[in-house]
Amino acid sequence: METQSNSPPEFDPGKPLSRDFYDRDTTLVAQELLGRMLVHREAEGITAGIIVETEAYLQGDPGCHAARGQTERNAPMFGLPGTIYVYLIYGMHHCLNIVTQPEGIGEAVLIRAVEPACGQELMQRRRGCKHMQELTTGPAKLTDAMNIDLRHNFGDITTNPLYVSNQPPIKGPVATTTRIGLSPDRGADLPLRYCLSNSAYLSRPV
């Protein structure tokens, strides 16, 4: 017999979203990832965060790593939808992308910010005891907090240990803006950044 308890409900990481989710228009996937939970299960513990900011990178888009053909670095982008593409930027940070569209197309969604949902203590330890607001409010901050790096490159976001949960997304108003950090000749003016505009965990305010 279940007795009444005052403890909060246990954290439920759900199950990985299936491949079909990613095998669609990239701007649609970028928007529909908003409000969903990114989960990393490790022996050290689970970290998870609600995705609040994404960017789309498209075929024929000069900002897209795959735009000038396949290379060793961008090879994961040409893989199956749901392939994980992690790359090293500025020699010291990692960025997490999820490949969209059928194999061979070369489009992906960059995860730019999440709102911590589980494992906050672990995140703080990895980030150097930062305040909550500084844990995951940027593409390289969240990979640091969630221990995501080149080990995950070429991995599959539809399986453990790193996945997006199938739990129903948190809903909220979506803002569309230009992307962050691109040089002027790389499609800096394209409206391909998507944010949950009421989130306090964006990499930059909308």
Next chain:
DNA sequence: CACTCGATGTTCT
């Protein structure tokens, strides 16, 4: 707040 700048190493021209 806003803004500048250095870190650091791989990739691309």
Next chain:
DNA sequence: GAACATCGAGTGG
């Protein structure tokens, strides 16, 4: 040799 889908410390209002 330059650029890079960034971050954080430092400076000056």
